Amino acid sequence: MARAVTTQHKTIATAAAWIVALLIFFPILYTIITSFKSEQEAIQGFNLFPSGTMESYSEVQAQNGYFKFFLNSVFLSVGSTVLALLVAIPAAWSMAFSPGKRTKDILMWMLSTKMMPAVAVLFPIYLIFRDTGLLDSRIGLMVMLMLINLPIVVWMLYTYFREIPGEILEAARMDGASLWNEIIYVLTPMAVPGIASTMLLNIILAWNEAFWTIRLTTTEAAPLTAFISSFSSPQGLFWAKLSAASTLAIAPILIMGWFSQKQLVRGLTFGAVK
Amino acid sequence: MATQQTRSLARFMMAPSVVLLLVWMIVPLAFTLWFSFQQYNPLNPMRDGFVGFSNYALFYSNPAFLQSILNTLTIVVSVLLITVIGGILLALLLDQPMWGQGIVRILVISPFFVMPPVAALVWKNMIMHPQYGVFADIARFFGGQPIDWFGQHPLLAIIIIVAWQWLPFATLILLTALQSLDGEQKEAAEMDGAGFISRFIYLTLPHMSRAITVVILIQTIFLLSVYAEILVTTNGGPGYASTNLPFLVYQKALLEFKIGQASAGGIIAVILANIVAFFAMRAVGKNLDK
Numbered sequence: 001m002a003r004a005v006t007t008q009h010k011t012i013a014t015a016a017a018w019i020v021a022l023l024i025f026f027p028i029l030y031t032i033i034t035s036f037k038s039e040q041e042a043i044q045g046f047n048l049f050p051s052g053t054m055e056s057y058s059e060v061q062a063q064n065g066y067f068k069f070f071l072n073s074v075f076l077s078v079g080s081t082v083l084a085l086l087v088a089i090p091a092a093w094s095m096a097f098s099p100g101k102r103t104k105d106i107l108m109w110m111l112s113t114k115m116m117p118a119v120a121v122l123f124p125i126y127l128i129f130r131d132t133g134l135l136d137s138r139i140g141l142m143v144m145l146m147l148i149n150l151p152i153v154v155w156m157l158y159t160y161f162r163e164i165p166g167e168i169l170e171a172a173r174m175d176g177a178s179l180w181n182e183i184i185y186v187l188t189p190m191a192v193p194g195i196a197s198t199m200l201l202n203i204i205l206a207w208n209e210a211f212w213t214i215r216l217t218t219t220e221a222a223p224l225t226a227f228i229s230s231f232s233s234p235q236g237l238f239w240a241k242l243s244a245a246s247t248l249a250i251a252p253i254l255i256m257g258w259f260s261q262k263q264l265v266r267g268l269t270f271g272a273v274k
Numbered sequence: 275m276a277t278q279q280t281r282s283l284a285r286f287m288m289a290p291s292v293v294l295l296l297v298w299m300i301v302p303l304a305f306t307l308w309f310s311f312q313q314y315n316p317l318n319p320m321r322d323g324f325v326g327f328s329n330y331a332l333f334y335s336n337p338a339f340l341q342s343i344l345n346t347l348t349i350v351v352s353v354l355l356i357t358v359i360g361g362i363l364l365a366l367l368l369d370q371p372m373w374g375q376g377i378v379r380i381l382v383i384s385p386f387f388v389m390p391p392v393a394a395l396v397w398k399n400m401i402m403h404p405q406y407g408v409f410a411d412i413a414r415f416f417g418g419q420p421i422d423w424f425g426q427h428p429l430l431a432i433i434i435i436v437a438w439q440w441l442p443f444a445t446l447i448l449l450t451a452l453q454s455l456d457g458e459q460k461e462a463a464e465m466d467g468a469g470f471i472s473r474f475i476y477l478t479l480p481h482m483s484r485a486i487t488v489v490i491l492i493q494t495i496f497l498l499s500v501y502a503e504i505l506v507t508t509n510g511g512p513g514y515a516s517t518n519l520p521f522l523v524y525q526k527a528l529l530e531f532k533i534g535q536a537s538a539g540g541i542i543a544v545i546l547a548n549i550v551a552f553f554a555m556r557a558v559g560k561n562l563d564k
Contacts, residue, residue, distance in 0.1 A: 017370070018378060024381065027400070028384055100281065112551055117498060119523040121303060121540070122540070147298045210502035229395075232391075254384060256387075258383070268447075269492065
């Protein structure tokens with residue numbers, strides 16, 4: 001771009017953007033700051049400089065067994081994503097490379113399942129889970145999260161696979177590669193970046209899912225969403241502790257999110273905006 | 275290109291996804307539909323039986339119902355207005371040349387990655403708390419009276435929290451669209467003497483129109499089912515002041531055990547979502563043909 005940018009223009013834009021960005025980020029920043037305060041300090045009015053105590057972090061673990069919830073979150077988000085990929089990769093592959101007359105309709109229909117409001121099926125799911133002993137079980141919830149995100153996984157993989165030129169696959173086939181070899185040696189290397197982005201976005205979505213994870217768990221399978229929600233009962237002011245728990249709960253996903261901004265746009269708009 | 279063999283193989287590979295989603299969609303929904311015509315209370319099995327449309331009538335005559343629909347729509351429309359207008363402005367700002375653009379982007383996008391219970395509790399306790407919150411500190415600093423957000427303006431408080439979560443999403447997508455605008459076109463318009471306003475109206479806005487549509491549609495899907503934010507802040511209150519349709523259905527089903535009524539409410543939520551989905555599908559479908 002040959003447009004000349006005056007330093008003055010750039011300075012004003014920089015100042016404005018930083019002010020807005022810091023305002024938007026402030027609640028997160030203040031949570032991190034508060035997590036390094038003692039409970040006393042936390043309610044003593046506005047203060048950006050904590051004493052730096054780590055007390056809240058150790059208390060969250062000692063009193064509430066924080067680590068168990070953290071592990072549940074990891075297990076549920078990674079597990080459900082891997083499960084969804086196993087089911088979705090073959091489907092997306094076949095849709096992208098041998099599309100039939102109804103492929104488009106099937107894709108649209110899959111997307112439409114994502115629009116079904118969760119509350120509409122809350123009670124039946126609750127009953128099914130109760131009667132099969134899946135309430136508060138990690139496996140049950142993992143399958144649930146897999147089903148919720150499956151349409152997005154299929155869609156994302158489909159938009160990535162569609163960009164792989166079909167001619168290369170055909171060439172491999174001409175050279176006598178079996179279907180299995182075609183998948184392993186030709187398709188996979190080209191598809192890995194797309195699969196990785198899909199995985200990343202889905203771990204984020206599953207980690208933050210806050211309806212089923214709260215309603216279908218009590219203690220054993222409860223992930224961080226359920227744990228944090230338990231702080232809503234006003235039994236006292238545990239803000240430093242809440243902040244420490246919150247900071248730990250959002251940190252891994254925040255960092256992953258920063259790395260996946262581009263894929264996020266693409267994945268969440270179903271390829272409509274790139 | 276595809277032989278008979280690969281075609282049947284393709285169908286075979288698609289089957290698990292299709293069957294899973296089909297079962298997951300139809301079985302629970304059929305249950306809900308069935309329950310919506312039944313009198314069913316797990317605590318009192320004596321009075322079970324078919325009751326026709328009376329659950330719908332009961333749900334409808336419940337004053338909370340109309341209020342919850344109204345609240346649902348208020349949340350959707352207000353958050354959409356805030357995030358789309360705010361997102362356009364922010365995208366325009368972030369598109370300017372500046373120092374530290376990467377970091378600014380990261381800061382702005384961050385709230386989107388915060389899980390809903392954390393977002394809601396942080397706002398409730400540390401920002402909006404009438405005694406210890408930052409807003410209260412600011413109000414006192416200027417000699418004003420702190421506002422009891424969740425007591426006096428519960429719906430507005432929830433709208434602010436939800437808008438904070440979704441503004442980054444709108445900004446990021448609109449910024450991505452903005453950056454794909456051809457620089458030469460912009461320059462040409464500038465050379466022809468088009469000012470900032472007319473450049474925005476005749477060039478930038480039309481270019482972003484599809485991204486704006488996508489933002490509206492996707493956000494609507496999620497905003498129709500706001501749940502955790504209400505659960506951990508107001509719990510739907512005071513009264514039904516901040517109860518939306520999903521929250522009302524949850525209350526009926528798991529707190530009051532009025533399964534019939536809750537199911538009727540669930541079916542109404544499905545109909546509402548379908549109206550939205552109809553438009554969403556058409557917009558996304560167009561993109562597929564491209």
